Amino acid sequence: MSQGRFRPVALRQVDAGDARDAGDVHHPDSLAISASLLHHTVTDLCNVLPEEGVGLWSGHGRDVRTWTFLPNAAQDRLVRYAVQPQDWIAVLRAVSSRGEIPLALVHSHPTTxxxxxxxxxxxxxxxxLWCVIFSFAGETPQCNAYKFGK
Ligand SMILES: [Zn+2]
Incomplete structure (x- = not known):
């Protein structure tokens, strides 16, 4: 399978106490996320299995602070995800109102x-945005992050 214009990048799990400096300049190419936020993300995506789930990570710098689960508007949700434009606009407004920036579009692969x-x-x-994919194909969920571009 070609990974084309996506290249893998790192996700770093941090404790809540580390979050303030987690996204520092020493790690410009990784996102930092707390265990609890990761758990929340996995739980929401798991809840819509066997369909694909989708949502947004937002935060400050490279620190993920908020997970927003979004309705999957695709017709064939078993193998696709899509976000309605009005939902996308609403979440971007909410992110902005918290003083955050959108960081990663997250979606799940139920069987791949x-x-x-x-x-x-x-x-x-x-x-x-970073592309973050959670796979539920194996015994435990796997997560990879990618950046678009060269
Ligand atoms: Zn996908």
């Missing part, structure tokens, strides 16, 4: 690995 599909790559509408 945590790598961008060909469809993911050809339908990526968020060049400024």
């Amino acid at each position: 690995p945590a790598v961008p599909s060909d469809y993911d790559q050809s339908h990526w509408h968020y060049p400024d």
